[in-house]
Amino acid sequence: MIRNTRPDPNQLVTIAVTSGKGGVGKTNVSINLGVALARLRHRVAVLDADFGLGNVDVMLGLAPTWHLGHVLAGEKTIDEILVAGPLGVKIIPAGSGMQQLTALSPTHWARLGRAIEHLGDAFDYLIVDTGAGVSDNVLDAARLGDRVLVVTSLDPSAVVDAYAVIKLLSAADPGREIGVLVNNARDLIEAQLVFAQLEVAARRFLKRRLTNYGFIAHDPSVREAMLVQRPIVDHLPQSAASRGFRILATRLAGMDGPHGAGLRLVASAQFAASAAAPEPPRCA
Numbered sequence: 001m002i003r004n005t006r007p008d009p010n011q012l013v014t015i016a017v018t019s020g021k022g023g024v025g026k027t028n029v030s031i032n033l034g035v036a037l038a039r040l041r042h043r044v045a046v047l048d049a050d051f052g053l054g055n056v057d058v059m060l061g062l063a064p065t066w067h068l069g070h071v072l073a074g075e076k077t078i079d080e081i082l083v084a085g086p087l088g089v090k091i092i093p094a095g096s097g098m099q100q101l102t103a104l105s106p107t108h109w110a111r112l113g114r115a116i117e118h119l120g121d122a123f124d125y126l127i128v129d130t131g132a133g134v135s136d137n138v139l140d141a142a143r144l145g146d147r148v149l150v151v152t153s154l155d156p157s158a159v160v161d162a163y164a165v166i167k168l169l170s171a172a173d174p175g176r177e178i179g180v181l182v183n184n185a186r187d188l189i190e191a192q193l194v195f196a197q198l199e200v201a202a203r204r205f206l207k208r209r210l211t212n213y214g215f216i217a218h219d220p221s222v223r224e225a226m227l228v229q230r231p232i233v234d235h236l237p238q239s240a241a242s243r244g245f246r247i248l249a250t251r252l253a254g255m256d257g258p259h260g261a262g263l264r265l266v267a268s269a270q271f272a273a274s275a276a277a278p279e280p281p282r283c284a
């Protein structure tokens, strides 16, 4: 089987997908990034970490019997709850409407950590789809990732909330790479402006750089694919959003290990061309 090269092919790369504001497209990104990585012949699992409100399974038309709640309760192993999704991507369902999953205990986190370690043998990438916001559950779930992708739309309140999450993640772990993905953008210029706003604020107030993961276009086909419960990269591969997911997956797969600088170079080159220094978000 042809595989993309990475320094250690046995190392599981965990990518957490998070946001400040809800409804910015995290679950859609998690699923489609997962499927796009699978198309590049990587072994991919998507962990639904929107505990208690998970909907990865619903978006894929799956009806799992077991979910993460059973793993955290010690009733099932993670292998026993894996569900086959599109293109061989395995889904780890979160369960829905479960009060006890809304605030995980240290024992739960330890169990989840061990379960993820166990996945390292079977997968190249684990995408962690988190809930939105700045609750402990969401921040802890985001910190499961070697890489964290903060998704934002152009909406000013989404940008301000993205900055709030970046600030908290940064405080919790100053060395962690934090990336930004702009979803629902009209074009590259619009997306660059949003990234630059966040980056200016992060440099000025947090004294750190952000990684630019690019953008996914606003595309009515996303809704069309959602209505038939299929990933857009599989259902409508020629759409603008699908192109964006393929570019994102190719960039990620080309990065040299979990903390490589490959993408940062791309980001710097892109922004060398952009002259105007935008205003940082208000909450900096």
Ligand SMILES: Nc1ncnc2c1ncn2[C@@H]1O[C@H](COP(=O)(O)OP(=O)(O)O)[C@@H](O)[C@H]1O
Residues within 6 Å of the ligand: 019, 021, 022, 023, 024, 025, 026, 027, 028, 029, 132, 183, 184, 185, 216, 217, 218, 219, 220, 222, 223, 226, 241
């Ligand atoms: N690039 C896009 N273009 C058009 N609609 C989108 C796009 N990304 C997401 N959406 C829509 O936004 C809504 C929220 O997406 P979802 O992935 O559930 O967000 P979240 O997981 O952040 O709550 C969905 O109805 C989805 O169809």
Ligand SMILES: [Mg+2]
Residues within 6 Å of the ligand: 026, 027, 028, 050, 055, 130, 131
């Ligand atoms: Mg979601």
